[in-house]
Amino acid sequence: MKTMADHALDIVQNSVRANATLIEVIFTEDKKNDLYALKVTDNGYGMPREVLKQAANPFFTSRDTRKVGLGLSLLKHNAEAAGGYLNLSSEPGKGTVVTAVFRLSHLDRPPLGDIWNVWYLTLMGNPQIQLVYRHRTEEGIFTADSKELKEVSDGVSLQEKAMKNAVIAWIKNNLEDIKASK
Amino acid sequence: MTKIKTLDDLRKLKNEVQSSIRLRENSDHPEHLVQVKVGMATCGIASGAKETMKYFLDELEQQAIDAVLTQTGCMGFCYAEPTVEIILPGKDPVVFGSVDKEKAKEIIDVYIKRGELVDGIIPISFKTVND
Numbered sequence: 001m002k003t004m005a006d007h008a009l010d011i012v013q014n015s016v017r018a019n020a021t022l023i024e025v026i027f028t029e030d031k032k033n034d035l036y037a038l039k040v041t042d043n044g045y046g047m048p049r050e051v052l053k054q055a056a057n058p059f060f061t062s063r064d065t066r067k068v069g070l071g072l073s074l075l076k077h078n079a080e081a082a083g084g085y086l087n088l089s090s091e092p093g094k095g096t097v098v099t100a101v102f103r104l105s106h107l108d109r110p111p112l113g114d115i116w117n118v119w120y121l122t123l124m125g126n127p128q129i130q131l132v133y134r135h136r137t138e139e140g141i142f143t144a145d146s147k148e149l150k151e152v153s154d155g156v157s158l159q160e161k162a163m164k165n166a167v168i169a170w171i172k173n174n175l176e177d178i179k180a181s182k
Numbered sequence: 183m184t185k186i187k188t189l190d191d192l193r194k195l196k197n198e199v200q201s202s203i204r205l206r207e208n209s210d211h212p213e214h215l216v217q218v219k220v221g222m223a224t225c226g227i228a229s230g231a232k233e234t235m236k237y238f239l240d241e242l243e244q245q246a247i248d249a250v251l252t253q254t255g256c257m258g259f260c261y262a263e264p265t266v267e268i269i270l271p272g273k274d275p276v277v278f279g280s281v282d283k284e285k286a287k288e289i290i291d292v293y294i295k296r297g298e299l300v301d302g303i304i305p306i307s308f309k310t311v312n313d
Contacts (some may be wrong), residue, residue: 125253
């Protein structure tokens with residue numbers, strides 16, 4: 001995974017598979033303490049403690065199509081390589097919270113990447129899920145909530161090219177405004 | 183055009199768009215639509231599934247092909263990612279492997295539009311690693 005956006009896309013798929021109806025992806029930048037956090041919360045099935053303990057183990061997966069599960073392992077690896085850590089908490093029936101913390105200034109912290117495409121593609125691929133993307137910096141907070149967007153775009157498919165470009169420009173412009181780190 | 187920064191800007195643009203497009207009447211009959219599912223697990227993402235999905239999204243829209251594009255998990259063909267499963271109306275699902283932009287173009291032009299098979303199909307009866 002080369003970018004934070006790729007990681008987010010990947011971790012969100014876990015939530016999709018856990019039948020979540022609300023998924024929040026929250027980036028928090030803290031220059032003062034030199035921290036950069038990616039947090040994904042969902043209201044899916046959650047995991048019992050035994051599974052949770054194993055979740056970041058690359059040789060553990062809840063799937064039966066293959067024997068490895070690299071999503072969380074790769075995120076953990078990248079976080080630790082950038083002076084941070086991965087934290088998982090989960091409650092069966094309630095949902096799961098994945099938090100990956102990086103050193104903001106660390107050379108090995110992956111760049112943000114095309115988070116706008118990730119948000120848009122995940123939304124198009126899973127229209128039934130409410131998908132929230134929030135980005136917080138010292139300059140401000142930007143929130144993209146699929147529920148709000150659906151109300152705004154009522155009657156016009158988001159797949160229309162003009163709408164798609166507008167949505168992506170909307171996210172990009174706002175990230176620029178709050179001076180999100182690249 | 184002014185910069186789009188708020189939901190109101192988006193709403194304005196939507197109203198402009200709304201008056202200029204024809205309404206597509208398809209949502210009631212998903213079984214009559216082409217279904218495209220892009221494998222979007224770790225292995226897929228690492229191999230560029232995001233770009234593949236973006237390409238399908240743009241092209242299907244551009245060429246006005248009525249299709250439902252969704253994401254799916256890993257099907258166990260990690261070596262052949264990005265994988266794309268296509269279901270033409272009334273036909274069995276077909277899974278294509280190693281679908282980059284060029285392959286995606288071929289799939290749209292030849293398989294989706296003309297119904298002719300192209301190279302790169304993963305046999306559906308193929309067993310997964312655990313079998």
